[in-house]
Amino acid sequence: MKTTPIDETHGAALRSWVESAHAPGTDFPIQNLPFGVFRTSGTESNRIGVAIGEFVLDLRACLERSLLTGMPTRILAACGESTLNALMACPDIERRALRHRLSHLLRAEGAQVTAKPHAAEVLVPQREARMALPARISDYTDFYASIDHATNVGSMMRPDNPLLPNYKWVPIGYHGRSSSIVVSGTPVRRPSGQIDPSAAGQPPHFEPSKLLDYELEMGIFIAEGNELGTPVPVTEAGAKIFGLCLLNDWSARDIQKWEYQPLGPFLSKNFATSISPWVVTAEALAPFRVAAFHRPEGDPAPLPHLKSAQDQALGGFDLNLEVSLSTRAMRSHGHAPVRLSRSNVASLYWTPAQMIAHHTSGGCNLNPGDLLGTGTVSGKTKESRGCLLELTMRGKDRLALPGGETRAFLEDGDEITFTASCEREGFARIGFGECRGVVIG
């Protein structure tokens, strides 16, 4: 497997002439350089931007000022597009060249080319940028890669046998719906659907979901795809990752319970999926790669098509995730959002490369801009459970909130926010911005 190198663009000492890129706790220092799509009141169409401190670097404005001259032709064309798909389709060596150029344009010292004299024309304050979906997402697949999530959920249905026999052999997933993927900030309407009949023999009701939940996940955007009929070997699957974003797989548990057998979730999850607008690239994440999940003795080794030494050594991501809730009453009384849980992507049983190798192993083709979800990222402790179904044990264990409210599942007006960051000694902390959505009735 090719690994993305750690290079001078990751140097902790690197400084930007954009002062806010050094604010303590910023998600967007010069070592990050995530891509997104935005527009402002002054632009007629969507443009590609790069987050730096409190600003967006406008790539079309950079093109117009010849700041990207010398880049490969495909990169130049891709930077003028209004989605990231063409950029995602560029070979990784060319995308890496763009990262180096962007780093130079924004660095304070030793730059070969700088954007500083053009700051007023190429920088847009993030508060003035309306973010859009970063890519045209043709296909979306959601996995179930957290063994702790699978065990917690399974134990509610099958206390004696929480994990199904396939779990440690095959990365479980389902084909999701791309048309209802929305960017952070888009309100999410509570779905109505057929709800589990309360007593055996009773007919189901069609009514608004009462058990609305979030799922704390990461999204993985695919870079170069593969031809139909040509599987991606696990040794090459890591290079198919363009970057990661936050993903909320909103789920209606009552609809899900009634409909999921025998073909899996359907309307319980296709009414909305929220993602964060900034895609943090595989290049930016290079310093935060860690070993794949350490399988305890007694667990089977992955089958050969899902196992490579490189992926086992560095296929994981040390990436901290956090979810917080703010209810309408909390906001009106001035209470800050309350943190519900924290978890880490390194605890997933399957690596993203294994998900990609598995997805394509029967010949299925992936395309640039396709999105994979990791599945709910939960950990071993109660504080690391990534959805309300687990946190409240399907509503039995209600959460106490500031101001005296309690929650089993989400109520109208509740706002859920995900954040994520990577930290490692000797490297700059990088973050993902946020994925936010308020429930409306």
Ligand code: MN
């Ligand atoms: Mn999910």
